Amino acid sequence: MSEQSQTEEGHEPGGDPAGLAVVPGLPDRLRAAAEALSAARPEGLDESELLEVLTALEATKGAAAALQARVTAQFVEQRDARVAEQRADEQISARDARCRRRSSRAEVALARRCSPGQADRHVGIARALVHEMPQTMAALTVGAIGEWRATIMVRETACLSVEDRMEVDRRLAGDLTRLGDKELAAAAHRAAADLDAEAMVRRRRKAVASRSVSVRPAPDGMAWLSILGPMVDAVGAFAALRAAESARHVATGDPQVDAERAADERGRGAWMADTALELLSGRAAGQVQPVEVGLVMGPGSLLPEGHPFARVAGGGPTCADPACSDPACPETTRSVPTGAAGVGDEVEVVGHGAWPGDLAREHLLRLCDAGTSTWLRRLWTTPEGRDLVAMDSARRVFGGALRRLIELRDGGRCRVPWCGAPIRDIDHVDPVAGGGVTSAANGMGVCQLHNLVKEAGWTGAVIETGLDPGGGSHEATLTTPTGSEYRCPAPPLLGRGRGAPSRRRAIRPDLRDSPFEIQLVAAFDAA
Structure with missing residues (x-):
């Protein structure tokens, strides 16, 4: 029986798709193949041979993706079948059964070195390819298409019944290797709408429930604020912003307002972004954002080199004797390092990544100028400043x-x-x-x-x-x-990717105000 006919017939949960169990020593053979690929070098090959290698490697990736799909489907189905048996025998509760099923997906995520959300998608794609899309799976197995193209086929037919999905798979079997990604997606979408238009309507209505707002870091200390919502509402909100931006160039008759608008040199994009953020956060124009932002920064970042108070706060020995190296010297032991990691101008926004020290200082100065309450929390770190010092609690819950x-x-x-x-x-x-x-x-x-x-x-x-x-x-x-x-x-306090922290001599904790804190208060008073 051919591999394709095996896939068309489908398999029961816990079955043996494509005869994986008959391959002796499969994990060892795959590791050996990976080692052979890692040891291979392209030196000495002519241009035609280099292109042949590229083609062969692309086919190898497709075949590996097909095997990954079969293995993923078999692992999840075997685990789910065992959990179902335990639940049927009342060995575990319904909550434990759900937890164990989630656990199997989490193990897939670790094995594939991806997030649990990505693992859920991999599991869904694997099951669809193994049981419902034999033509796509066959093309992936021989390396004629890549994993992404197979994903497009699964994604565009997700709302269809098994029979309709197999029909789309049959219709587009000859186009899998000829069309581009966008063309293939459009063709699959068109075929799905032709077979079951009502399912497409239900899918779009269901998508409304997935509307959400998210924020993710962007380069250069910026961030993306994304709103996923119905197209009509999203386009309407954008149109309202554009209309408001165009209106700012229209004279109001008020000399002061017109002069302020004329002096505003912001471009359209910058004005729309600032206005949207102000409206969403409920701030007045020009008001500083009052929400807490966790900035992890050292004294050397807060008071940069050259600041009149940076010499005392920056960690240089304050003892009268420049050659003093006595660790018991009270003046020397009360000095602090120039940075949280002992190097440079480093700032970390917790959960979002690195931030330039100049921008952090500008933000703190805007808060001070606006009269906003600003809290600076002192954190004890290891001597070189890489990791936080721990504390214990007698409570059951971390809080x-x-x-x-x-x-x-x-x-x-x-x-x-x-x-x-x-x-x-x-x-x-x-x-x-x-x-x-x-x-x-x-x-x-x-x-x-x-x-x-x-x-x-x-x-x-x-x-x-x-x-x-x-x-x-x-x-x-x-x-x-x-x-x-x-x-x-645990990652370093200031994140991975920075230079190795310089080693400094140990600093004895002093629960009184440090020289840095005394001078910092004086700096803020002077400002």
């Missing part, structure tokens, strides 16, 4: 300053590899039921999904507390139900 400390230490993002979702919960690495304590050493910031799936047979262990001044940052390991282990190190 207050301890929660904020862990969120800052973990960079505002889930610590599970390749996830990247914002921190929603602070999880006990070693559960309280197993004797774990509520402390920074035993806490780890995770998203809601990973906090839930950890109850489905996952185990954790702290291998580095981050408390040793000479040791590394906080690090934990997670072991999945299948026995795979993943390391979860």
